[in-house]
Amino acid sequence: MRHLLAAVAALSAPVAVAEPPVSAVRVSQLGLEPAAGQRIVVVTRAAGPVAWRVRDDAGRVVQRGVAPAARYAVDADEAVTAIELPRALAPGRYRVEAGGAVSRPVTVAARPFAPLLRDAMSFFYQQRAGVPILARYVQRPDLARPAGHLGETARCFAGVDERGLRWPGCAARYDVVGGWYDAGDRGKYVVNAGISVWMMLDAWERAPAFDLLRDGALALPEARNGVPDVLDEARYEIEWMLRMQLPDGARAIVATPDGRAARTIAAGGMAWHKLGDTVWAPVPIRVEDDHGTRALYPPSTAATLNLAAVAAQAARLWRDIDPAFAARCRAAALSAFAAARREPAVFAEPRFTGSGAYEDAALDDEFFWAAAEIAATTGDPDALRMVERSPFARVSSVATPGWATTGAAGTIAILRHPAAFPPALVTAQRRALLASADAYLSDDARQPYRYPAAPGATQWGSNGDLLSRAVVLGTAWDLTHRAAYRGAARDALDYVLGRNPLDRSYVSGIGARPMRFPHHRFWGAGIDARFPAPPPGALSGGPNSSAMTDPVARTMVGKCRPQTCWRDDARAYSQNEVAINWNAALIWVAAFLDETRGR
Ligand SMILES: [Ca+2]
Numbered sequence: 137m138r139h140l141l142a143a144v145a146a147l148s149a150p151v152a153v154a155e156p157p158v159s160a161v162r163v164s165q166l167g168l169e170p171a172a173g174q175r176i177v178v179v180t181r182a183a184g185p186v187a188w189r190v191r192d193d194a195g196r197v198v199q200r201g202v203a204p205a206a207r208y209a210v211d212a213d214e215a216v217t218a219i220e221l222p223r224a225l226a227p228g229r230y231r232v233e234a235g236g237a238v239s240r241p242v243t244v245a246a247r248p249f250a251p252l253l254r255d256a257m258s259f260f261y262q263q264r265a266g267v268p269i270l271a272r273y274v275q276r277p278d279l280a281r282p283a284g285h286l287g288e289t290a291r292c293f294a295g296v297d298e299r300g301l302r303w304p305g306c307a308a309r310y311d312v313v314g315g316w317y318d319a320g321d322r323g324k325y326v327v328n329a330g331i332s333v334w335m336m337l338d339a340w341e342r343a344p345a346f347d348l349l350r351d352g353a354l355a356l357p358e359a360r361n362g363v364p365d366v367l368d369e370a371r372y373e374i375e376w377m378l379r380m381q382l383p384d385g386a387r388a389i390v391a392t393p394d395g396r397a398a399r400t401i402a403a404g405g406m407a408w409h410k411l412g413d414t415v416w417a418p419v420p421i422r423v424e425d426d427h428g429t430r431a432l433y434p435p436s437t438a439a440t441l442n443l444a445a446v447a448a449q450a451a452r453l454w455r456d457i458d459p460a461f462a463a464r465c466r467a468a469a470l471s472a473f474a475a476a477r478r479e480p481a482v483f484a485e486p487r488f489t490g491s492g493a494y495e496d497a498a499l500d501d502e503f504f505w506a507a508a509e510i511a512a513t514t515g516d517p518d519a520l521r522m523v524e525r526s527p528f529a530r531v532s533s534v535a536t537p538g539w540a541t542t543g544a545a546g547t548i549a550i551l552r553h554p555a556a557f558p559p560a561l562v563t564a565q566r567r568a569l570l571a572s573a574d575a576y577l578s579d580d581a582r583q584p585y586r587y588p589a590a591p592g593a594t595q596w597g598s599n600g601d602l603l604s605r606a607v608v609l610g611t612a613w614d615l616t617h618r619a620a621y622r623g624a625a626r627d628a629l630d631y632v633l634g635r636n637p638l639d640r641s642y643v644s645g646i647g648a649r650p651m652r653f654p655h656h657r658f659w660g661a662g663i664d665a666r667f668p669a670p671p672p673g674a675l676s677g678g679p680n681s682s683a684m685t686d687p688v689a690r691t692m693v694g695k696c697r698p699q700t701c702w703r704d705d706a707r708a709y710s711q712n713e714v715a716i717n718w719n720a721a722l723i724w725v726a727a728f729l730d731e732t733r734g735r
Pocket residue numbers: 350351352358359360361362363364365368
């Protein structure tokens with residue numbers, strides 16, 4: 137993600153496919169659960185309350201009511217009212233009539249989130265580097281492809297960075313094969329890997345008996361190997377993260393804190409920040425044609441702590457499944473944590489081109505998260521002391537989990553393993569998480585479109601951020617079983633799936649008006665019709681009114697409202713890229729909603 141200069145090849149124009157016109161009735165295009173309280177939004181000019189009806193496939197009115205008068209949605213510049221269905225609809229097909237408008241067909245299914253989860257998990261398989269993507273595991277034959285970066289090894293970056301600092305490189309080559317490509321590019325970043333793997337593992341850890349993530353549930357080479365499939369997929373990335381750890385005794389070159397000079401440090405146990413291209417590759421380009429030079433970039437404390445946190449989490453989850461792997465993860469976590477404490481302020485160097493920066497100047501949250509995962513897994517008193525002394529032990533709320541804001545991951549590790557921590561700490565962490573969940577409930581009530589984010593500018597990856605809020609809300613439900621938390625998590629997903637000002641499902645392949653042209657180097661049909669369309673289940677980054685840096689978004693500056701600053705255009709990388717961290721939030725929320733259905 138975060139392409140500053142993406143070369144765009146305009147070879148042959150994509151085929152324009154007609155899609156249904158925008159409807160005034162906005163509803164999740166995936167469909168609804170058979171449960172009361174589902175929300176449907178209607179754009180209206182009516183001054184007063186709005187009468188509505190739901191008809192079944194035979195035309196019979198099965199529910200009716202009156203929605204409150206419309207509210208002005210400032211971020212979309214339109215007035216909308218929200219219908220809340222008082223009773224559950226039985227599985228079937230319906231249409232909603234309100235304010236003179238009629239919806240497209242609305243499906244109610246017993247488990248609407250199940251196929252979404254399966255497709256959203258397939259995204260990760262299809263992002264795998266180092267192995268061929270086989271037709272028998274993907275949704276369409278044209279999504280199969282040869283292995284990318286097969287047997288990959290790399291040296292550290294040699295050359296001059298964007299601010300003129302010369303990096304001498306290194307003699308050793310490192311085996312860094314595997315892992316997931318991060319996003320529309322083929323970089324691999326330990327920092328973004330960390331939050332993505334954590335979310336995937338947490339989706340399993342919160343409900344290990346859940347049927348849709350168990351062995352044989354997913355379309356994977358590792359189905360029916362005796363290990364839950366979600367853990368197989370996560371392990372593919374964890375194995376790569378372990379390869380990104382520098383061996384004992386290694387030395388590495390990093391920048392001085394002011395970025396002006398290079399210096400050599402003892403870096404054994406640290407993790408390379410990233411592996412990526414040294415210049416931006418064209419969009420699209422098939423893996424078999426993608427021969428750009430790649431390099432390892434200097435180790436960072438943030439990457440090291442991401443490795444420590446995720447490896448500690450993995451050591452816990454694989455303890456009974458694969459003790460040898462668990463032991464390897466545990467050793468990696470402890471050596472990474474020790475290395476991060478030795479070098480607590482080696483920040484990611486943002487001045488390289490060809491790959492994303494993932495720079496983060498605030499690492500107290502990464503230290504807290506890693507210490508919490510290690511303490512939860514090992515009971516190590518030293519890690520526990522680090523948790524207790526962290527400023528994040530005393531927060532009154534949690535930040536939405538993200539690649540640079542990982543405190544909530546530490547909080548959730550503590551709340552899933554309360555016996556490993558002092559009761560007062562657990563109580564405070566619970567209070568902080570519920571305070572954020574309650575703030576999201578307030579946001580949801582204030583939003584005329586009814587979703588848990590406050591009105592205002594939209595950021596890069598706003599859809600992923602919204603679903604990460606739903607992770608906090610879902611965890612609040614786990615702690616309290618309070619229905620409002622689950623309802624607001626569903627609101628977030630409903631928004632992403634079509635209950636929004638653009639009447640757009642931001643998930644490819646889902647719904648009547650799905651995203652079709654993501655910024656992606658293989659799923660490049662939006663630029664060149666010889667490339668495949670995306671598989672179903674990929675989440676667009678979403679509206680972005682604050683960092684409109686790509687050539688498409690730049691034309692929209694000043695001409696869109698925050699919720700409408702989005703274009704289904706493969707060149708719009710600041711609005712329509714896909715990424716592992718966003719899809720990780722999608723799978724967490726889909727798994728949570730399905731697993732808690734009827735509760
Ligand atoms: Ca399996």
